[in-house]
Amino acid sequence: MSEIAREAGLATGTLYIYFKNKEELINVLFARCRQSSIENYFQNYDPALPFKSGFTTVWMNILQYRVQHFDKAVFMDQCYHSPFLNECTMKLTKQMIKPLFKLMERGKEENVFKEIDTFSLMVFVIGSIHEGVKNAHYSRKPLTKTAVNNMFTMCWDGMKR
Amino acid sequence: MSEIAREAGLATGTLYIYFKNKEELINVLFARCRQSSIENYFQNYDPALPFKSGFTTVWMNILQYRVQHFDKAVFMDQCYHSPFLNECTMKLTKQMIKPLFKLMERGKEENVFKEIDTFSLMVFVIGSIHEGVKNAHYSRKPLTKTAVNNMFTMCWDGMKR
DNA sequence: AACATAAATGAATACTTATTCATTTATAAA
DNA sequence: TTTATAAATGAATAAGTATTCATTTATGTT
Numbered sequence: 001m002s003e004i005a006r007e008a009g010l011a012t013g014t015l016y017i018y019f020k021n022k023e024e025l026i027n028v029l030f031a032r033c034r035q036s037s038i039e040n041y042f043q044n045y046d047p048a049l050p051f052k053s054g055f056t057t058v059w060m061n062i063l064q065y066r067v068q069h070f071d072k073a074v075f076m077d078q079c080y081h082s083p084f085l086n087e088c089t090m091k092l093t094k095q096m097i098k099p100l101f102k103l104m105e106r107g108k109e110e111n112v113f114k115e116i117d118t119f120s121l122m123v124f125v126i127g128s129i130h131e132g133v134k135n136a137h138y139s140r141k142p143l144t145k146t147a148v149n150n151m152f153t154m155c156w157d158g159m160k161r
Numbered sequence: 162m163s164e165i166a167r168e169a170g171l172a173t174g175t176l177y178i179y180f181k182n183k184e185e186l187i188n189v190l191f192a193r194c195r196q197s198s199i200e201n202y203f204q205n206y207d208p209a210l211p212f213k214s215g216f217t218t219v220w221m222n223i224l225q226y227r228v229q230h231f232d233k234a235v236f237m238d239q240c241y242h243s244p245f246l247n248e249c250t251m252k253l254t255k256q257m258i259k260p261l262f263k264l265m266e267r268g269k270e271e272n273v274f275k276e277i278d279t280f281s282l283m284v285f286v287i288g289s290i291h292e293g294v295k296n297a298h299y300s301r302k303p304l305t306k307t308a309v310n311n312m313f314t315m316c317w318d319g320m321k322r
Numbered sequence: 323a324a325c326a327t328a329a330a331t332g333a334a335t336a337c338t339t340a341t342t343c344a345t346t347t348a349t350a351a352a
Numbered sequence: 353t354t355t356a357t358a359a360a361t362g363a364a365t366a367a368g369t370a371t372t373c374a375t376t377t378a379t380g381t382t
Contacts, residue, residue: 001370011331013372022370074242080299081235116311123296124289124315131288132281138241139280150277154285158319162340172361174342183340 001025026084033072034093040065042099051110052156058103059125059152066133067143073133097122113159121159128155162186187245194233195254201226203260212271213317219264220286220313227294228304234294258283274320282320289316 001022005012019025041061045054066073079085104121107113113121132151136143162183166173180186202222206215227234240246265282268274274282293312297304304312 003369012370013332014330016371017329078239078242080295081239114311114314116315117308119296119300120293120308120311121315123292124312127288127290127292128285128319129288130292131284134241135280135284147278147281150275150281151285153275154277154282154319156319157321158289158315158317160318164339173340174362175360177341178359 023084023086026079026082027086027089030076030079030085031089031092033076034096037065037069037072037076038096038099051107051112055103055107055156056152058100059129059155060148062126063129063133063143063148063151066129067136070133070137073130077130107159111161114161116159124158125155128158184245184247187240187243188247188250191237191240191246192250192253194237195257198226198230198233198237199257199260212268212273216264216268216317217313219261220290220316221309223287224290224294224304224309224312227290228297231294231298234291238291268320272322275322277320285319286316289319 001015002012004025005015008015015025019028041058043057043061045057045061047054100122101118104113104118104125107121108115108118128151133143136147162176163173165186166176169176176186180189202219204222206218206222208215261283262279265274265279265286268282269276269279289312294304297308
């Protein structure tokens with residue numbers, strides 16, 4: 001908490017005016033990170049364009065977000081296993097991923113994707129990106145354009161009919 | 162440390178006879194988890210069998226391990242982002258994944274997999290499994306046989322030529 | 323200017339947790 | 353049995369970190 005306060009340019013006690021305690025701070029921070037990440041994912045997404053174009057845009061946005069906001073991504077990953085997140089935040093953030101859910105559904109409706117449970121499709125997309133970015137980061141091998149394209153191709157081919 | 166000692170049926174001080182400090186304990190524990198996980202991955206793997214059979218066995222083993230030893234999986238995930246793991250452990254555990262690396266190379270040599278950097282292929286496999294298991298666990302939806310098969314198909318189709 | 327309210331401070335407190343060490347208990351050798 | 357060595361103990365210490373609160377500073381109103 002003291003470190004967070006310092007980083008925010010506040011005294012430790014001031015933090016407790018805005019957040020009841022550490023738990024609340026973590027929950028609010030998580031929800032905001034989740035919100036901002038999802039918003040980023042749909043930047044420049046035009047539902048009027050053909051599905052593959054739209055999906056590619058979102059996919060690239062997810063990857064880019066995880067790369068450029070790696071610290072936030074790590075924070076969110078850690079929250080997943082932590083005892084801090086409460087039911088309320090869980091429910092709230094589950095709502096937030098709905099747009100991504102809808103996108104995957106569209107892929108199925110247009111017979112582009114396999115007939116697989118929407119959630120499983122979504123998890124597959126997220127998983128391949130997350131692990132790819134994490135690995136690139138820690139092995140200190142920056143993601144080249146071809147590496148990114150390969151990742152996308154694997155993801156796409158995995159889901160397409 | 163006291164909780165670990167209690168769980169191990171030891172007094173706190175006794176832990177410090179076997180491990181210099183918490184850092185060393187974490188590093189040793191991580192290395193052992195990694196070792197045991199990789200060993201599990203190759204259970205019943207017969208290199209004489211056709212590639213797809215062998216790969217399926219390993220893939221299923223990885224998934225099964227993550228499900229049955231979820232706590233270890235979480236621990237290893239957390240270590241990844243923690244300040245505890247030292248260079249030595251990093252190097253050591255990188256050696257350990259070589260068998261998995263070899264397996265992916267074989268897939269390329271036999272023209273089954275796409276011509277993609279071996280490491281990227283491996284990360285793709287791991288990533289899709291990890292996220293899938295994690296999600297099943299926290300959403301408390303146990304992985305059905307069809308869910309697992311779908312996961313495998315997506316993974317395989319993503320990598321195959 | 324005087325007053326009231328809100329926001330900010332950071333040292334002190336309370337709680338948690340890693341580490342030490344003097345002492346005890348087990349094991350083995352003479 | 354006696355002695356020596358190794359292993360284990362857990363209360364005490366040290367270090368770290370969340371939270372409180374009496375006091376100070378800023379902001380706005382009459």
